[in-house]
Amino acid sequence: MSDEFMRQAIELALDNIRRGKGGPFAALVVRDGRVIARGTNLVTSIHDPTAHAEIVAIREACRALDDFQLSGCDLYTTCEPCPMCMGAIYWARPARVFFACASQDAAAAGFDDSFIYDQLRAPHERRRIPMIPLLRQDALRIFAEWEAKPDKIKY
Amino acid sequence: MSDEFMRQAIELALDNIRRGKGGPFAALVVRDGRVIARGTNLVTSIHDPTAHAEIVAIREACRALDDFQLSGCDLYTTCEPCPMCMGAIYWARPARVFFACASQDAAAAGFDDSFIYDQLRAPHERRRIPMIPLLRQDALRIFAEWEAKPDKIKY
Numbered sequence A, B: 001m002s003d004e005f006m007r008q009a010i011e012l013a014l015d016n017i018r019r020g021k022g023g024p025f026a027a028l029v030v031r032d033g034r035v036i037a038r039g040t041n042l043v044t045s046i047h048d049p050t051a052h053a054e055i056v057a058i059r060e061a062c063r064a065l066d067d068f069q070l071s072g073c074d075l076y077t078t079c080e081p082c083p084m085c086m087g088a089i090y091w092a093r094p095a096r097v098f099f100a101c102a103s104q105d106a107a108a109a110g111f112d113d114s115f116i117y118d119q120l121r122a123p124h125e126r127r128r129i130p131m132i133p134l135l136r137q138d139a140l141r142i143f144a145e146w147e148a149k150p151d152k153i154k155y
Helices: A002-018 A053-065 A084-092 A103-108 A114-121 A136-149 B002-018 B053-065 B083-092 B103-108 B114-121 B138-149
Strands: A024-033 A034-042 A074-079 A096-101 A131-133 B026-031 B034-040 B075-077 B098-100 B131-133
Touching: A002 A024, A002 A034, A002 A074, A002 A096, A002 B138, A024 A053, A024 B083, A053 A074, A053 A084, A074 A103, A084 A114, A084 B053, A084 B083, A084 B098, A084 B114, A096 A103, A096 B075, A096 B138, A103 B138, A114 B114, A136 B002, A136 B075, A136 B103, B002 B034, B002 B075, B026 B053, B026 B098, B034 B053, B034 B114, B053 B075, B053 B083, B075 B103, B083 B114, B098 B103
Parallel strands: A074 A096, A096 B131, A131 B098, B075 B098
Antiparallel strands: A024 A034, A024 A074, B026 B034, B026 B075
């Protein structure tokens, strides 16, 4: 059963390449043995650097379920997720993630996520994109107001 | 000038709390001294776990520029970005990131990104969400087809 879903994802990724819609990646979200959402990489066709297959599939699945959590869902992705997509997975909280290609396979094809993983581990002052602290004290009143709000919806 | 943009972001985050649109976070994208996109956390109102302020602002800025890169842009965010948003920042490649609150301030208010940072550093078999390899050999033909494609658009 799992194999069948991954084969569908592989076909979807091949189709994405052939149609020129974006990078060679696809993902499915499955619940109770049924595909509830599909996603492919659309970065270059819709001009959205966040439109990785997993993000597109997660957003679509949440829309289908009308929920911001993917409880009880499995995510199938044709490649080990990048840090952005892993972050999205932890926020969406599916039950399991199945992945086909390894990140080194993606790196060999020109998609080097390991650079980003390394950057996340580096201290701010050694990052390639400068991270500059500003007005922390002023901004702390945002969290104070959040904590005092009686009807906040946690996530 | 930088202070002024961060103050705008802080006001936007406070407004987001008061309107009940989502978590206490906001971000701006600035180019050539002008705000080209605004984003607030919309996770709970639009049921999208990826709708963090930075992601919303990056997507909006890319739409405004009709590009999948934020070259020459600065991102202002009211809080140090989570791993998902840091990933998105590295894919979008703005020039600089200004942040106000530190991640420990967010953690104290109930938004604990450090759990996700720790998970990304852990090997697959020790992750809270199981990461299960499947059909790697079958999927490698996706990258083979990508590499053979003459008119691919790299990003």
